[in-house]
Amino acid sequence: MTDTPLAPGSTIGILGGGQLGRMLALAAARLGLKCHVYDPAADCPAAQVADRHTAAPYDDAAALEAFGRAVDVITYEFENIPTAALDLLGGLAPIRPGRRALEVSQDRMTEKDFLSGLGLATAPYADIPDLAALEAALARTGTPAILKTRRFGYDGKGQVRIKDASEAAAAFAALKGAPAILEGFVDxxxxxxxxxxxxxxxxxxxxxxxxxxxxxxxxxxxxxxxxxxxxxxxxxxxxxxxxxxxxxxxxxxxxxxxxxxxxxxxxxxxxxxxxxxxxxxxxxxxxxxxxxxxxxxxxxxxxxxxxxxxxxxxxxxxxxxxxxxxxxxxxxxxxxxxxxxxxxxxxxxxxxxxxxxxx
Amino acid sequence: MTDTPLAPGSTIGILGGGQLGRMLALAAARLGLKCHVYDPAADCPAAQVADRHTAAPYDDAAALEAFGRAVDVITYEFENIPTAALDLLGGLAPIRPGRRALEVSQDRMTEKDFLSGLGLATAPYADIPDLAALEAALARTGTPAILKTRRFGYDGKGQVRIKDASEAAAAFAALKGAPAILEGFVDxxxxxxxxxxxxxxxxxxxxxxxxxxxxxxxxxxxxxxxxxxxxxxxxxxxxxxxxxxxxxxxxxxxxxxxxxxxxxxxxxxxxxxxxxxxxxxxxxxxxxxxxxxxxxxxxxxxxxxxxxxxxxxxxxxxxxxxxxxxxxxxxxxxxxxxxxxxxxxxxxxxxxxxxxxxx
CATH class of the missing domain: 3.30.470.20 (ATP-grasp fold, B domain)
Structure with a gap:
């Protein structure tokens, strides 16, 4: 947990072994740093080029602990890392970027509140716990608007576009009860x-x-x-x-x-x-x-x-x-x-x- | 033995696992190609980033054969590959660059003759089978001149600088009977x-x-x-x-x-x-x-x-x-x-x- 630069030969732990982890591992190799990839998939892209690979689920406490003890710092290629895994790993090696960045980016509401709090412009947005909240929010933002799950969305997944207020109920149903946020249209x-x-x-x-x-x-x-x-x-x-x-x-x-x-x-x-x-x-x-x-x-x-x-x-x-x-x-x-x-x-x-x- | 481009996911065999092999493997990974490194050293630099590594000597026929059969094309990071290994591997996968380039570059005399044959200027040079040849050659080239082993030299190794013709015998002795070439001074x-x-x-x-x-x-x-x-x-x-x-x-x-x-x-x-x-x-x-x-x-x-x-x-x-x-x-x-x-x-x-x- 020190800010001393890692010496060449040290090991970076990467949570997630997709293409981003792969390209991180290739960059680390250029710098003489080793990588240990944690990803459930045996043949994930990053494992092909990393020094070590732990193929285990993100809720495997024993595997996580062994991984955390084997590396000098932990980073990740995706933000939706289970909180329990972070709690366990945080005691074993520095996690960079840190927990605050993950909290903010894992939840679209928290993220919007954080950005607004900095005085930065965002799309108009509203927390949508239920259909009534959605209808009220649509009355403010107008249409088109986008209803998104607060968590676990990427590449357009977990999103429904609402072209007219009459589509509110169908849109809300499509998210199957997941906590949601409405984002107004930005021109x-x-x-x-x-x-x-x-x-x-x-x-x-x-x-x-x-x-x-x-x-x-x-x-x-x-x-x-x-x-x-x-x-x-x-x-x-x-x-x-x-x-x-x-x-x-x-x-x-x-x-x-x-x-x-x-x-x-x-x-x-x-x-x-x-x-x-x-x-x-x-x-x-x-x-x-x-x-x-x-x-x-x-x-x-x-x-x-x-x-x-x-x-x-x-x-x-x-x-x-x-x-x-x-x-x-x-x-x-x-x-x-x-x-x-x-x-x-x-x-x-x-x-x-x-x-x-x-x- | 075809000129069809290798498809992504194909395997390049690399003879030699030093830093050149390592950087070749990193480049191949970017292009979605796999690498299989052949190097006797278990912890060689290229093995850390390659998909596969055969740790065996260059005269291990069984290991070479298995390697040759496992790859789609063979290349190398050093030119002093034993001829017997090349003979064995040549029947299993294309070797690129080919045998002629290796023959020319493995022997300083062959290389100089090849370059001269193309009409390109080289340092004055002479084959030195014995001390008499060295003395005769020095009389033509003058001093300073450099006596080099014909084969297996790199990074200044296998070379003796001759500042005066009186040093001929000592220089010849220093190469311990290895076939040699004298190269005259180039200003x-x-x-x-x-x-x-x-x-x-x-x-x-x-x-x-x-x-x-x-x-x-x-x-x-x-x-x-x-x-x-x-x-x-x-x-x-x-x-x-x-x-x-x-x-x-x-x-x-x-x-x-x-x-x-x-x-x-x-x-x-x-x-x-x-x-x-x-x-x-x-x-x-x-x-x-x-x-x-x-x-x-x-x-x-x-x-x-x-x-x-x-x-x-x-x-x-x-x-x-x-x-x-x-x-x-x-x-x-x-x-x-x-x-x-x-x-x-x-x-x-x-x-x-x-x-x-x-x-």
Whole structure:
């Protein structure tokens, strides 16, 4: 539980062994740090490249304890880690980012209250414990609006769009009694995200904002630089820095922002490396994954300067069959996640295409 | 034995598990390709990040055969692979780069004859089977000159510098009867190297020449761009392309060149990724390791454009203790090789420092 930088050869424990854990492990290996991945799936993407893998469920106290004792610091690639697991692990090794960041990001209501409390703009929102609350909230926000589960949503899952107040009952029923939040409509011109990092000494470095395009509720492309005025770029970075500092955060965070006529509105934050930051692998000397590893290892941050303009394209499901096409474009860096089966909606990889002058 | 590109999930066999094999394995993982490392050392750097590791000597026929059958293509991180191993493996999977490149680079005499045969300038040289041959050769080349073993030399090992003809007998004795070559003095202003790549379809891409500084016979720094006139840069790249094509080469090659008043003189070639190409990890979208993996996997090459100026500094022995200093410079990318013990002269890692404008 010290802020002494981890020595080369030390071990980072990663909760979750998907593609984010895999790319964290590859970055850690470059820095001479070992990784121990905890993920229930025997053939998870991160285990293929990590030094060690514990294949056990997140409620296996014995496995968690052995994992916690075997590592020097613990981080994670997803925010929905059961509280009981965190309670157990917290006594064994530092967890970075810390509990406050997880509390805030695990619950959309808590997150919105936290952001509002910092004076940051969010979509209008209301806690929805029952149908009456939903109807009252819709009367305030109007439609369209989105009803979301407070917890465990990602990539558009756990969300119902409400186009008209008459759909309230059906929408509420669709969430099957899960605690919910209503979010009002935000009239935005584009979505951007800032990938920010904060070190154990409080230093902050943010990558340039990227512009996101979603398709079927899943991130499709991130293009850097975002086509926004310099003033908004500054606003976005300052805003991310405020969030990081307020949470006494250690590690990389993704901050999704709507660009509106009246300025930036925070959509959501993710206490981890983020899909919209994958472009940094090709656009920056030190990518988001290495930046996160540096931060959680107690090392100084790298500079976040961008040396190249990049478009990141996610390869979802069958998109991965286009690899030959991407490989033939020599200015495109390919990242595949080692997943055997290309199911619809599954993130199989991504490509980072350098935007050459004139292209 | 086909030129069909390897599909994601295929396995590349790597002979040798040092830092070059490690960085090849990390690059292959990014591309969704698996690696199987063959190296006698149980804790070799590449095994820490590869999918599989065979820890067996290079003369273990059963282990070699099992390895050859388990992989889709074979490559290597060092050129001194025993011929018997290559004979056995060649029947099981394609070896890339091929046998001709290994024959040429395993023997300094064969290499010099090959280069001369292409019309390329080399140091004056002579085969030295006995002391009389050495004395006769010294009479022609004058001193200083360098007596080298024809085979198995690296990082200045297996070399004796002869400052005066009177030292001939002592120098010859120092090589203990190993077949030798005398190389005459080349009056050069600097050493550069070109890291070139050739694909299975014959396409060639060369990275910008880097300027090398050695210390105690080991590469100390490579700085890109090399401070040489544009004409010489072009010459260097064309020359590398000729060598690659003449060998019907597949993969990445390092070509070390002396810059002299009368043009470029080839020092030596290495049929593999090369220490003087490590800067590409930070200076290019697709580094030499990914380029080599693409080539041996039958994929198209990436572009070799440089987006940033870089100085690569090798961390030899105790240099690795300076990690905190390098980490504190956010424009420096750190690469450590996972070696537990920092022995003198041992390559422990390297750092790539981006040369920012004005620095």
């Amino acid at each position: 935005f011109s584009c979505e951007i995200s800032v990938i920010g990092a904060r070190a154990t000494d409080g230093a902050v470095a943010c990558f340039d904002p990227g512009e996101n395009v979603h398709r079927d509720g899943i991130l499709h492309t991130t293009t850097v630089p975002a086509k926004i005025p310099p003033r908004l770029r500054t606003d976005a970075v300052l805003l991310a820095g405020r969030i990081l500092s307020a949470l006494d955060y250690v590690g990389v965070m993704g901050v999704e922002l709507f660009v509106t006529a009246s300025g930036l509105v925070v959509n959501e934050i993710a206490p981890r490396v983020h899909n919209s930051g994958h472009w940094t692998q090709t656009g920056c000397a030190i990518c988001q994954f290495e930046q996160h590893v540096r931060a959680v290892a107690g090392w100084p941050l790298g500079r976040a300067e961008r040396h190249s303009d990049v478009e990141m394209l996610n390869l979802i499901g069958d998109d991965v069959e286009r690899i030959a096409e991407f490989a033939a474009d020599g200015a495109t860096a390919i990242h595949l996640y080692g997943k055997a089966e290309a199911r619809p909606g599954r993130k199989m990889g991504h490509v980072n295409r350098i935007l050459l002058p004139g292209s | 050069f202003s600097c050493e550069i190297s070109v890291i070139g790549a050739r694909a299975t379809d014959g396409a060639v891409a060369c990275f910008d020449p880097g300027e090398n500084v050695h210390r105690d016979g080991i590469l100390h720094t490579t700085t890109v761009p090399a401070k040489i006139p544009p004409r010489l840069r072009t010459d260097a790249v064309l020359l590398a392309g000729r060598i690659l094509s003449a060998l019907d080469y597949v993969g990445v090659m390092g070509v070390e060149l002396f810059v002299t008043a009368s043009g470029l003189v080839v020092n030596e070639i290495a049929p593999r990724v090369h220490n003087s190409g490590h800067w590409t990890q930070t200076g290019c979208a697709i580094c030499q390791f990914e380029q080599h993996v693409r080539a041996v996997a039958g994929w198209p090459l990436g572009r070799a454009e440089r987006h940033s100026d870089v100085e690569m500094l090798n961390l030899i022995g105790d240099d690795v203790e300076r990690i905190a200093e390098f980490a504190a410079d956010g424009a420096t990318a750190i690469h450590l090789y996972g070696k537990a013990e920092a022995r003198p002269g041992r390559k422990m890692g390297h750092v790539n420092r981006i040369l920012l404008p004005g620095s």
